[in-house]
Amino acid sequence: MLPDIEKLLQLQVADKEIRTLQEEIAALPKRVAAIEQKLAGTKAQLEKARTAAKGDEVNRKKFEAAIKDLQGKISKYRDQSLAVKTNEQYKALLHEIQFAEQEIRLNEDRILEVMVNAETRDREVKAAEAELKAETAEIEKEKEEARKITAADQAKLSEWNAKRDGLRQGIADDLLRHYERVMKFRGSGLAEVRDHKCMGCQVMLRPQTYNEVRNGEQLVVCDSCQRILHFDPANEMKETEAAAAVVHGRKRHRPKSDAPQAWFYRPDFGEEGEVLIVYSNSGDHSTRRIFEMHSGRQIGDVLSREGSYRLAFPEDMTDSTIRLNGHWDESEMDEWNSELPTAALDALHADLRAAQKEHRSTHHDHAASAAEHSAAS
Template sequence: MMLPDVQNLIELQQADREVLRLKEEIAALPKRVAAIEEKLAGTKALLENAKTAVKADEANRRKYETAIKDVQQKISKYRDLSLEVKTNEQYRALMHEIQFAEQDIRANEDKILELMVAAEAREKSVKAAELELKAEMAEIEKEKTEARERTVEDEKQLAEWNAKRDKARAGVNPDLLRHYDRVSKFRGSGLSEVRDQKCLTCQVMLRPQTYNDVRSGQMVICESCQRVLYYNPANEIAPERPSLTAKRRARPKIHIDKAWFYRPDFEGLGEAFLAFVNAQGSSSRRVYDAHTGRKVGDTEFQPGEFTTAFADDIRSAIRLKGGLEEQQLDEWAEELPMVILDELNADLKVARAEKSHLASETSRHPAAS
């Protein structure tokens, strides 16, 4: 059963995460609006530049038109003078001036034509910028409205989560709370779930004893990341359970070098799982408490195969499926991993059911005499 302190820490960590999320969201909303306003300012600048360019073109066009009028007045003056001159040289000089003036008029007219062509494109740019500005102004007003509404809702939720957070903190032992706060400050979280014999946050495997302690509801700190550990059986991946209705349990092989057995009354210990292994002309026996998975006593070695050397131990025992290499058993040392213990108990349950079913069938259909 989970300790109240751990349950409150779970609620506290959830509240801490929600409070952080809401604060970040509240802080991000004005930034999002500011980004849109910055884009809006850019569109306004483009529009102003386009309008300024149109005005500049209009001013240049008026300048060229004025220049043409001035030159036309000069031409008119030169023509009047040409009627009064008395020599051919004077007349030719005035004609040259008129030609130069007419060239000047044509140059100004070309510039006006260029401005007229450019004016069409500039007008399109102005209209496009005006439409874009109008759309962005509508969008920013929409964003501001949504941001205000979201902020109000976030602040409401923030107040609720802060209240939950305060309540959860009040329910945690002060020393444990200080540890949680210290680890959370440096690692971002102070609590971690364990699953499949490892801390899910730092991914470090736990020792079997540590894993069993967490599963049994004891207060345990991860040796690697220092987070408080907790176990949620609902999230554990259950080992595949044999089923009498779906698929019959495989019959144990007769001649094998390793096997598990169950004894309900082993040498005063009570229920126990026995692991036997044959190796190089000898055999070994390891005994584990069927409830805790802890090893009982030392490993015993005998000459010969275990079926002979430990015949008394297995005579009244229930044979279970499979077996494990001696190296694996040595690595587990003094305690079976909980997942192995669960598998053994699951197979024992099926073996008992099969035994009961077989006994029932035998009683209903006795062998013919």
């Protein structure tokens, strides 16, 4: 590996650490605000309970004042009744006295209700005060913890910034500018190459480009994402061993002919060439999605037709088509955003290699059997 690549890899690690720490530090005000928002809710609950208690006290005094006023009226009406001269006047005053006495009873009932409520209000206020006290202590603890984490992040950030400055010193200016430009827009300035693929953008590399990266004698940039490419033989070996385990480790499972979803490899799909096609039967309709074989990018839109896929898309079924193992839910495929995930693409590639090996083995056995039969005759 070129020394510049090694330095850039270290620089990328530093940049990612710095970005993570900066995001954590920037999140502190929001974290503290969220913590204080919890406290604000408890304070509002306490204030509501206190306001209700004060309202009850105001109402009680209002009812007591009304009773006192009514009692004064009754006393006045009784004094007036001693001086009336007609029976009608006496009845009118008696009616006023009865009405006032009725109002007094109503206000006394209201006072009793307020007194009963006051006990509940008092319990609510005390409970809210206790909750506020406990929550305040807990929140202060959380805020202090957040401050400690931020202080630690600040210290780490200073260390990483110093390390980053040191790493930048040993890298050529033009290479550094390219790295930083790609890093800004892509989130990373370098990408590893595995199985002929840029792991940054998942695009397959041209054989010449792949070999140049493997040789490690010059700087190579991905034509698709502009990341600087590097190669790790250890990881390539793991990929090779994993693929070999899939192909050679056990007999390949044959796809079910009546499965509601079917994946196919086709090497000659018009101008696109090698593609992966998936058909899904649903009721009286079927859909078709087409993906570029190497990059996994979806070609065109999802096509829907009436009938099962074999009846709906007969033009797709050629002698060169190979049925593959694979099944993903429609909802999951809808979330792929027009590109096969790496895991799905690798699984389909591995199964294709197994199918091709199986085909070659079968063809070899048939040829050997035919030769033996010819020799015997």
